[in-house]
Amino acid sequence: MLSTNWRGYRWAAYVGQFLLAIAVVFELSQGNFQGALTLAGFLAASVIFVALARQLPNLFDFLFMIAALLNAGGWVWDLFYKPGPYDEIVHAFTTFSITLALSFLVYGAMLTTFRQHRWLYVLAIASFGLSIGALWEIFEWVVGVINDLDDTIVDLIMDSIGALTASVLSLWALQERTKPESTAEDQRESAYHQ
Numbered sequence: 001m002l003s004t005n006w007r008g009y010r011w012a013a014y015v016g017q018f019l020l021a022i023a024v025v026f027e028l029s030q031g032n033f034q035g036a037l038t039l040a041g042f043l044a045a046s047v048i049f050v051a052l053a054r055q056l057p058n059l060f061d062f063l064f065m066i067a068a069l070l071n072a073g074g075w076v077w078d079l080f081y082k083p084g085p086y087d088e089i090v091h092a093f094t095t096f097s098i099t100l101a102l103s104f105l106v107y108g109a110m111l112t113t114f115r116q117h118r119w120l121y122v123l124a125i126a127s128f129g130l131s132i133g134a135l136w137e138i139f140e141w142v143v144g145v146i147n148d149l150d151d152t153i154v155d156l157i158m159d160s161i162g163a164l165t166a167s168v169l170s171l172w173a174l175q176e177r178t179k180p181e182s183t184a185e186d187q188r189e190s191a192y193h194q
Helices: 007-029 033-051 058-076 086-106 108-115 118-143 149-178 184-193
Strands: none
Touching (some): 007 033, 007 058, 086 118, 086 149, 108 118, 118 149
């Protein structure tokens, strides 16, 4: 079974950053400055996450890049406003990936304490993700991306699903990161990052 720190995830994240940079340039060339700015924000966040290699599992960087590329697809091909569940899937997956990465950074100092309180950890991460989703919906209302209450409610439901899923995956990463004995692969990964 692959570790959350498998190097392949890191390389896939680099490829994703390259593709995301192309999407930013494409959006700028099309005159879609809102899309370009949003994707540039994802690109900047991904660079920061990848730079924090010691604090985040490589899998989290990779999942964030998938979310960023899904958002890029929505902007480049205008998939957010077409019929179908694309917007909802992207909302759930984006909240999922952001919750994973940010919660590990925010709660990183308490990981060993949380190892003894798994339900508290799951609750804290899920709550953190729900608040991220709520703040995003407020942002969308403020900038006028949406103005439909039904869309906001559906987005919040999808954000909740993403946050809950993130809390479960984060628990797996917590257990792997804080286990008393480290495997030979973890020791190699640790030496690689130093």
